[in-house]
Amino acid sequence: MKALELFFNPRGVAVVGASSRPGSVGYVIVDQLRKRFRGKVYPVNPKYSEILGLKCYKSVEEVPDPVDLAVIAVRADLVPNVMESVGKRGIKAAIVVSGGFAEVGPEGEERQRRLVEISRKYGIRVVGPNCIGVLDNHSGIDTFFLPEDRLKRPPKGTISIASQSGALLSMWIDWMAMKGMGLSKALSYGNKVDIDEVDALDYFIDDPNTHVILMYIEGLKPGRGQEFIKMARKAIAAGKPVIVLKGGRTRKGFAAAASHTAAMAAGYEIYRAVFRQVGIVEVDEMEEMFDVAKAFTMLPLPRGDRVLILTNAGGEGVLATDFAERYGLNVVDMPKEVQEELRKQLPPHVVVRNPIDLTGDTDDERYRIALETVLKHGAVDSVVLIAPPHPPAMTGAVVKYARDCMDRYGVPIVAVVTGGVIAEEFARKFEEAGIPAYGSPERAVKALAAMVKFAKAKKKASSSQSLS
């Protein structure tokens, strides 16, 4: 059984430190589980006999079957004793939400050492300590201890996230909810005494609800590098992109990360080299991570690196071309027969190279002609479709044309829609049709380039997996 199975899919959960005080960590966790989790929930606290309508137990040892997971939210100094009870009760998985361990200095380190000792003695797998734990939109597990009026939960989806920072993870969750991006599972392992990035990958690889894997990594635990590489390769071979945001890339960032989460296995240069070699998609900024994830969840993989930049705004075409070239996309020249066919169908002032510039007086029909002609000839593997919503002759039909072409030719299309309120409405129409839309050409191109990189890495990983 995979290490994380009991965390994401327990039959029952004991919440140690459950509370009836609204807003407290022990209250919110019970409340969220009660509302969302499909298995049994057992509050544990000697002070209460009932919490939120659920029977409350004096100790973990009293909790009945079925129970596979303990969520521990008590003061740090009480955690070792609780872990002993968890072990005695035969529970094999614990999420230690409590802070006050290695992150607070020598005293906490000692406490953390005891926590590890006890968990090993009983064979308990541990998430944490000092973490927000797990959120699973499919099983309903949710230990994120902020109520939904403060922290929204995203809809069910296929993106799973593992993050060394709980705060970042919770902010992203809230952001995804606002954007309507679908989440499968989220995991924050805090001080990482046991469960780590490798376990996360291991689980996500076989999870049918996970298609795209996002990770915020400050540093792997020493000795885990090889396992991480192996798992990442396996994920990629299985067609699941691994998208990483690395914290601690500079000297001072590294120092800040070291004071944030203790373990630091290697300098950034090594990570960077590994990411490249393995085919992990490294992103530079947090917003880019979601731009990229969005493309992966909506589009077929490009079959190669040739891209068409189709615009009606010369300047946006230029910026898209700059970024395409910088990020390794091939802004191929249009074959002569394509140019000739376009020439015949489009007004003389339209530029039929690449970018194709339909110019400011375009209508939807020009977009249809350009898409159809280029894709029919198999001249590119992807399209950056720059479609400003402002020209009066643009009715929005371009959305349908793009969708239709994507279906018939299997070529991914990303849309660029820049502007204000009308642009946002137009972008929504693209996304409702399954075409990811971005507010700038730079962001769209980066997302598409990540897909091209992944497609290459997948090919490579698949062939080496089948050899081994």
Added chain:
Amino acid sequence: MKALELFFNPRGVAVVGASSRPGSVGYVIVDQLRKRFRGKVYPVNPKYSEILGLKCYKSVEEVPDPVDLAVIAVRADLVPNVMESVGKRGIKAAIVVSGGFAEVGPEGEERQRRLVEISRKYGIRVVGPNCIGVLDNHSGIDTFFLPEDRLKRPPKGTISIASQSGALLSMWIDWMAMKGMGLSKALSYGNKVDIDEVDALDYFIDDPNTHVILMYIEGLKPGRGQEFIKMARKAIAAGKPVIVLKGGRTRKGFAAAASHTAAMAAGYEIYRAVFRQVGIVEVDEMEEMFDVAKAFTMLPLPRGDRVLILTNAGGEGVLATDFAERYGLNVVDMPKEVQEELRKQLPPHVVVRNPIDLTGDTDDERYRIALETVLKHGAVDSVVLIAPPHPPAMTGAVVKYARDCMDRYGVPIVAVVTGGVIAEEFARKFEEAGIPAYGSPERAVKALAAMVKFAKAKKKASSSQSLS
């Protein structure tokens, strides 16, 4: 008189090619001028005697005084004759909106040559051809030929923009309107037969309503490099940041730009070197341009490069530190006495180095203590204030504390608020208090770093200006 004075501040405007057909270019220009422009508006079109309640003239030559500017929106082949009339009428400024010149090949090039010839003969200054012209939120000049229901206009403000791409400019205008960012003047010169970036800078330098200058440049006209450098230096010495987004930075981007707008004086490496040397703030992406502009319009300049990163989320602190180091900010160690004073006032698990990590259980008071203590000692020149809205003990008082500290110590503060709907509300509160807020630490740090660079360049430019 500055070349652009008649364009931004004419006493009267003749609109040649005025139309009474709603939605047409000639209609929208008259309508916008009628509604917004504080001077006289004269529609010109032999087909009408009246347009939108205004008397319509048969030809430019019939237009009465006062008239300083002609806006020309007729078919390309009619433009030379119209320019003759403009010259004969003694009008010294013309915006040629019409396309169909150098951008469409040999025939257009010939037409453009004639246009230039005629304008020189009469001493007419020209914006365009193939452009959207000017928008001045102060005088009310607006030739952007899209009605406000398709393209919103931003509120009055202090940002002025000059763009080689009219489409980009109009999309940005629409975007600024949605974001409530204040615009002073916008200018698009299309094929740039006359008025160009140098004239724009020249005008913005002395314009009291312009504090921040944004430019999208594909290529200066040959021979204009030295003038551009001189004007940019002068703007910077006058305390006006010049923020440039360069199109055509790669080989293919350069080629695309060449087919978009003809003139290309030099390769990107030369531009880049000049931008650096002069102290022009070059941005990498269009969104960054506005992130940076926002900081400049709201904040005092930092006195040096030392930055405090104040967070309650370790991961965001790490990412902010990475970007600060990469973009040339100095994440200084906190002096010993500051650390000791913080130690005394804050809980033991708070990290009092830099970043200062107030940790997940923070309240507003910890932020107040940290800001007050660090700034009182003059330990930094700027602050990246990472303030997640989710922790239950955060009431929003941090906004007031930050504003108060900024006022008392004159140190610029940028806020980072990451998350969904609650985060956006929180960000709005910061901005209402005059503190720019960003959705990610990366974006906030880049904006702040641009200010530090500009402050240095300004010092340098001021001293060399006073020497010359």
